[in-house]
Amino acid sequence: MIRHIVLTKFKAHVTEEQVTDIYTALAALTQELAGANNFCGGRSQSPEQIERGYMHGFVIDFDNWGALKNYSINPMHKSLGGRIVENAVGGIDGVLVLDIEV
Numbered sequence: 001m002i003r004h005i006v007l008t009k010f011k012a013h014v015t016e017e018q019v020t021d022i023y024t025a026l027a028a029l030t031q032e033l034a035g036a037n038n039f040c041g042g043r044s045q046s047p048e049q050i051e052r053g054y055m056h057g058f059v060i061d062f063d064n065w066g067a068l069k070n071y072s073i074n075p076m077h078k079s080l081g082g083r084i085v086e087n088a089v090g091g092i093d094g095v096l097v098l099d100i101e102v
Contacts (some may be wrong), residue, residue, distance in 0.1 A: 002062040003102050004071075006084075007054040009094040014087045016043065019056055022083055029076050030060050035067025053089065054096065068099060 010019060023041040030039040041058025044051045062068040071077050088094030 001102050002065060002068050003098075003100045004060045004062060004068060005057065005096075005098040005100065006059075007057040007096040008084055009053040009089040010056055010087055011089055011094075018087065019043070022080055023058060025076070025080055026058060026060070029071075029074065029080070033067070033071055033074065035063035036071055037061045037063070053094075
């Protein structure tokens with residue numbers, strides 16, 4: 001299984017409602033794609049408070065690298081990813097992506 005982890009520093013003017021809209025669409029996409037499971041995302045509520053500005057994140061589990069590749073080339077994913085980058089501090093510099101085999 002591949003765990004896809006995305007952390008974002010959203011610009012100050014981006015509302016929680018806007019983030020929720022993006023995450024809701026990503027959750028729906030996850031349900032549509034074969035091999036994609038368990039979308040979970042939201043705002044950090046860590047008592048440690050060491051997010052360093054990365055206050056929002058999400059995780060999607062993929063059955064294998066091929067399922068992750070299919071997600072990465074999906075037009076809806078590209079559109080939603082574009083919205084994240086557009087609303088992140090510094091564009092792509094405000095987004096971290098990790099893919100970990102678990």
